[in-house]
Amino acid sequence: MANDDFTKEFRERTKASAELYRRALHLTPFGVHSNWRIFDPYPLFMKRGRGSRIWDADGNEYIDYNMAFGALGIGHAHPVLVGEMRRIIEDGTIYGFETEISVKLAEVLTQRYGYDMVRYSTTGLEATLLAVRLARAFTQRKKILKFEGCFHGTHEQVMVSVKPSIYRAGHPRKPNSVPASLGMPDELTNLVVVAPYNDLEATEKIMREQGNEIAGVIIEPIAMNMGVVIPDKEFMKGLKELTEEYNSLLIFDEVKTSGKFLRGAQDYFGIRGDIMVVAKSIAGGYPLSAVLARREIFDVVGPNKTAHGGTFNSNILSVSAAYITLTKILTEDGLRHAQQLSQELARGYEDILQDSGIEAHVSHIATSGTIYFCKEPVKNWRDFLRYSNFGRWYAWIMRMLVRGVIPQALGFDEQWTVSVQHSEEDVEKTLEAMKHSVREIKGEFKRLSVDEVL
Numbered sequence: 001m002a003n004d005d006f007t008k009e010f011r012e013r014t015k016a017s018a019e020l021y022r023r024a025l026h027l028t029p030f031g032v033h034s035n036w037r038i039f040d041p042y043p044l045f046m047k048r049g050r051g052s053r054i055w056d057a058d059g060n061e062y063i064d065y066n067m068a069f070g071a072l073g074i075g076h077a078h079p080v081l082v083g084e085m086r087r088i089i090e091d092g093t094i095y096g097f098e099t100e101i102s103v104k105l106a107e108v109l110t111q112r113y114g115y116d117m118v119r120y121s122t123t124g125l126e127a128t129l130l131a132v133r134l135a136r137a138f139t140q141r142k143k144i145l146k147f148e149g150c151f152h153g154t155h156e157q158v159m160v161s162v163k164p165s166i167y168r169a170g171h172p173r174k175p176n177s178v179p180a181s182l183g184m185p186d187e188l189t190n191l192v193v194v195a196p197y198n199d200l201e202a203t204e205k206i207m208r209e210q211g212n213e214i215a216g217v218i219i220e221p222i223a224m225n226m227g228v229v230i231p232d233k234e235f236m237k238g239l240k241e242l243t244e245e246y247n248s249l250l251i252f253d254e255v256k257t258s259g260k261f262l263r264g265a266q267d268y269f270g271i272r273g274d275i276m277v278v279a280k281s282i283a284g285g286y287p288l289s290a291v292l293a294r295r296e297i298f299d300v301v302g303p304n305k306t307a308h309g310g311t312f313n314s315n316i317l318s319v320s321a322a323y324i325t326l327t328k329i330l331t332e333d334g335l336r337h338a339q340q341l342s343q344e345l346a347r348g349y350e351d352i353l354q355d356s357g358i359e360a361h362v363s364h365i366a367t368s369g370t371i372y373f374c375k376e377p378v379k380n381w382r383d384f385l386r387y388s389n390f391g392r393w394y395a396w397i398m399r400m401l402v403r404g405v406i407p408q409a410l411g412f413d414e415q416w417t418v419s420v421q422h423s424e425e426d427v428e429k430t431l432e433a434m435k436h437s438v439r440e441i442k443g444e445f446k447r448l449s450v451d452e453v454l
């Protein structure tokens with residue numbers, strides 16, 4: 001199949017999306033309200049979701065492993081949540097006051113993740129913004145260290161070296177701080193020190209030079225914005241020790257991972273950050289994020305001290321949804337089910353890819369995984385850039401989509417999420433679609449550079 005043909009069937013099946021896209025383009029840049037949804041030849045427009053399934057504007061049904069970029073660990077329209085929320089919404093949506101349920105949720109969150117105190121916000125970006133501010137206020141320092149290829153939300157404090165091109169990224173072991181957006185003042189970019197992910201020696205060297213100026217080290221403990229990169233346990237242990245040595249705060253950004261493991265990825269490492277950010281799946285698809293930390297760190301918050309506020313913080317819908325999700329749906333049993341299915345999916349993909357002879361490997365943990373279309377292991381952003389075959393990846397996505405499977409969030413740096421509502425049958429159907437799809441993506445593919453893909 002020629003490269004150009006990969007979108008043909010997709011375009012034939014999705015005419016309503018194409019039409020909505022045409023209308024949206026006049027009104028909205030790229031027709032979408034989040035840059036991460038830009039998709040070639042055009043994004044799918046959806047109209048309904050239930051369980052593990054989602055339906056597009058043309059009525060095509062998909063097994064959904066995007067799950068709203070990992071925000072739906074409980075799947076679409078979970079009957080338990082829908083039933084309770086119907087009742088709750090009758091009493092209003094937002095009060096501008098705290099409620100008993102906001103206290104109960106704080107009890108659940110602090111106990112589940114193991115911290116003294118918590119503050120709610122609405123989105124992941126607001127929560128990482130607060131985490132960075134807390135680190136600066138607590139340490140009285142300015143700089144933040146982040147890792148190349150990690151993403152912490154669309155705000156100026158951390159929008160640095162998120163997906164830097166190879167031409168701008170600098171030395172692999174002492175990367176440049178590359179602004180990830182126009183509109184980033186140099187003064188802010190320069191406050192962000194960048195280290196290579198999963199490279200303790202290089203990070204240590206950078207900390208030796210600048211550690212005394214670093215307020216906080218922010219990291220995705222398992223990187224889920226360059227596929228799925230599981231760092232060495234020794235790296236995380238060393239990083240924890242470095243932050244202790246230099247009195248910098250370790251910030252675990254678990255926006256994605258907080259809902260994929262029972263207590264977050266911190267459990268996988270047996271290491272706790274000083275500050276933890278949780279969001280996405282914890283509220284079952286309603287917008288809620290939270291920052292957790294020790295009591296002494298939260299002591300800096302308050303009037304004439306460190307600012308934190310938000311009209312929609314602690315709104316009754318999000319807080320109730322999170323409470324129901326965490327206590328009744330995203331439980332140990334629920335997560336075990338999703339993790340087992342995710343493991344089966346990963347094994348199935350691995351077998352099929354191996355039989356096909358296509359150069360690829362699967363990286364998998366908890367409820368998520370990714371297929372890297374390359375032989376070489378991907379341990380950081382530079383590996384990802386150098387080895388990944390984005391052309392083959394795109395062809396694979398297209399072939400799965402026309403077979404009724406959204407195999408992952410539709411970005412080349414994303415991963416699949418299996419929800420508590422996925423089933424054995426979903427996995428079987430997905431692997432069947434995979435068997436047919438790999439036959440069609442065997443040809444030669446140009447190794448598109450990240451600049452061509454972004």
Ligand SMILES: Cc1ncc(COP(=O)(O)O)c(C=O)c1O
Pocket residue numbers: 069123124125126128151152153154220224225253254255256279280
């Ligand atoms: C690790 C991580 N941190 C922060 C964010 C930002 O979250 P939000 O999109 O809710 O602002 C994301 C979003 O994908 C993320 O993956």
